[in-house]
Amino acid sequence: MxxxxxxxxxxxxxxxxxxxxxxxxxxxxxxxxxxxxxxxxxxxxxxxxxxxxxxxxxxxxxxxxxxxxxxxxxxxxxxxxxxxxxxxxxxxxxxxxxxxxxxxxxxxxxxxxxxxxxxxxxxxxxxxxxxxxxxxxxxxxxxxxxxxxxxxxxxxxxxxxxxxxxxxxxxxxxxxxxxxxAAETETSLVLTGLDDGQASAAMAGAMGSSGEVSGAAHLPEGVAGRFIDGALKGGARTVLRVEGFGPSVAYRIDLLNRLLKPFGTAETLDEPASRRLWREIRDCHPFADGSSAPVWRVSMAPSEGHLMVDAFRRAAGANAYYDWQGGLIWLRMEADPEAETLRGAIAHFGGGHATLVRAPLAVRAATPVFQPQPAPLAALSARLKEQFDPKGILNPGRMAFA
CATH class of the missing domain: 3.30.465.10 (Uridine Diphospho-n-acetylenolpyruvylglucosamine Reductase; domain 3)
Incomplete structure (x- = not known):
């Protein structure tokens, strides 16, 4: 080469x-x-x-x-x-x-x-x-x-x-x-013990408030303990981030505490712990385990994500956590990816996109890594490719599956 x-x-x-x-x-x-x-x-x-x-x-x-x-x-x-x-x-x-x-x-x-x-x-x-x-x-x-x-x-x-x-x-x-x-400071509010459905409701309430939440994630019990050196062990965690000037952050954290009181008593993470936690959420830290076990990245409506995961788990073994208020789901499979099963579950709950982010080379070669496009969109993509790269010189096949 x-x-x-x-x-x-x-x-x-x-x-x-x-x-x-x-x-x-x-x-x-x-x-x-x-x-x-x-x-x-x-x-x-x-x-x-x-x-x-x-x-x-x-x-x-x-x-x-x-x-x-x-x-x-x-x-x-x-x-x-x-x-x-x-x-x-x-x-x-x-x-x-x-x-x-x-x-x-x-x-x-x-x-x-x-x-x-x-x-x-x-x-x-x-x-x-x-x-x-x-x-x-x-x-x-x-x-x-x-x-x-x-x-x-x-x-x-x-x-x-x-x-x-x-x-x-x-x-x-x-x-x-x-x-x-960059924000002057940040604080994260942490609710403990919510199931996926309760967490979805709590995150939706927070995002719809005047709290100006800049991060909303749910870490089920199976993965919560893998963040920030095990500091979140002991149950599921639902995390809400607030950023800005110090007095504004304090005011909005208090507002969210009162708003979310029906979901239980919340704790707070100070700025260093909060920053580290959100970096680990961003970088899929609990699944960065040195293995080649399949990991999927799923994007769909926040209100439907936890329902899809519950249905999918009945058909295949997987561990999951949620970002983007539940609209981004990281799934780590225990076996080869069940692409058709997963994408079928996503379609059943309103549609979305599933990308196979990590898997052995042979699995990637045999699996549509990116979400297959509907025929009209696929035709548009093909015409765009024809205009920019008619001879297929650049990264041929990377996004396509034959």
């Missing part, structure tokens, strides 16, 4: 133009932290963007940051933290869950996977914060979309179109994101 390691946008263009001329597919990678997600690609060559790195613009006063696609996310976050700013959608770190090191994700991979964390319920995902990109399509053509301000798009917003495309449409060389001030 030939591995191209471009250090400039021109190098990326040259590599892709060569691949197009030779009709030779390329696997596109940054640091490989998410390489194990998707169908195994069938490529003889790789385009490694790890040397295409560096922050090219950071204007804290304007809340904007630009960087080359291979820039490590850890470097981005360190630069922002030094100015008390952050990527508000708190992107997940997939490394430990997939058996790799933490902090190896890149800013380009973040957009390609459309990452988001627990704050998704208030701040959105990567696609909601990207301002612009420079990229090279599978045709071997460069293009630019967006810019360095929020209102900069006329016509199609290709920056958002590339979000979640997993490198199958174009190779991003430079990206620009909106950044925001």
């Amino acid at each position: 030939t591995v191209f390691t471009p250090s400039s946008a021109r190098d990326v263009l040259d590599a892709i133009q060569w691949a197009v001329s030779e009709e030779t597919p390329l696997e596109v990678i940054g640091h490989g932290s998410k390489r194990g997600i998707g169908q195994p690609t069938q490529t003889g060559h790789a385009l490694d963007l790890s040397k295409l790195a560096g922050i090219t613009l950071y204007e804290p006063e304007e809340l904007v940051l630009s960087a080359r696609a291979g820039t490590p996310l850890a470097e981005i976050e360190a630069a922002l933290a030094a100015r008390n700013q952050e990527l508000a959608f708190e992107p997940m770190n997939y490394g430990p869950l997939l058996g790799g090191a933490a902090g190896r994700g890149t800013i380009g991979g973040l957009l390609s996977a459309n990452l988001a964390g627990p704050r998704r319920i208030r701040a959105g995902a990567a696609r909601d914060h990207v301002l612009g990109v420079h990229a090279v399509s599978g045709r071997g053509e460069t293009f630019k979309s967006g810019g360095r301000v929020v209102k900069n798009v006329t016509g199609y917003d290709l920056s958002k179109g590339l979000a979640g495309s997993w490198g199958t449409l174009a190779v991003t060389t430079d990206v620009t994101f909106k950044v925001l001030p």
